[in-house]
Amino acid sequence: MSSNSSSGGLNNSCTTKNLSVIIVDDEPLAHNVLLNYIGKVPFLKLVGQFYDVVSAVNFLASNRVDLIMLDIQMPDITGIDWIKSMQNPPAVIFTTAYGDYALDAFEYGVVDYLLKPIRFERFLKAVQKATKQSAVVSEEIITDSNFLFVKHNSEYVKVEYKQICYLESYGNLLKIHQPAHILTITETLTDFLKKLPDSHFIRVHKSFAVNVSFVVKIIGNTLVVRNDEIPIGSSYKNSLLESFQIKK
DSSP states (O other), rough: OHHHHHHOOOOHHHHHEEEEEEEOOOOOOOOOHHHHHHHOTTTTEEEEEEEEHHHHHHHTTTTOOOOEOSSSSSSOOOOOHHHOOOOOEEEEEESSSSTHHHHHHHTOOEEEESSSSSSSHHHHHHHHHHHHHEEEEEHHHHSSEHHHEEEETTTTEEGGGGOOOOEEETTEEEEOOOOOEEEEEEHHHHHTTSSSTTEEHHHHHHHHEEEEGGEEEEETTEETTTTTEEETTTTHHHHHHHHTTOOO
């Protein structure tokens, strides 16, 4: 049996990384549309549907997913505010009826921004982008329990977690600051953090994440890491203080 005729030639699961997906949207109609589209794409595997953020948060506490199809305007908390509160979010595609939030959304590293009503061709383009992003991460970074290899120019360089002082982002370039030297690789901060242990690294700014072991002190909205001063973003400060058990 061949499924090419029903999937429009999309049955490339042998060469494309499968992505586990959850839908987070308070509109039943939106779920129906996305369910239909997901069912047409062989490399997507739906693992959960949620009509509010709290239910999704509870699911993610004990389950890892590759991609969230997320509405923005929802009860209790917006999709953007939820993503801002997550230290290492999975890949996110926003699905919304509002175009006003696109700039804010892309600032936090979302894969794509789909306006309702969503056309299948546009949906497919977005999930293929998510798959390519996942494939790049797999190719560029090889991980182990205490270290990872990063692709630097034409070679792979071993970097121990404990030797990373902090990370500094410049768009799609990332500086890995270590005590002896700095490595610059082609990678986003959001994607790189997914490969690091949550217990050691915390994002403190849209462009910075730090290894808590190297933090010397906090002065106002500045973090001192070894001898360097790192800005603390206003949206990250509360979670930073909580992680250090500091009461405001």
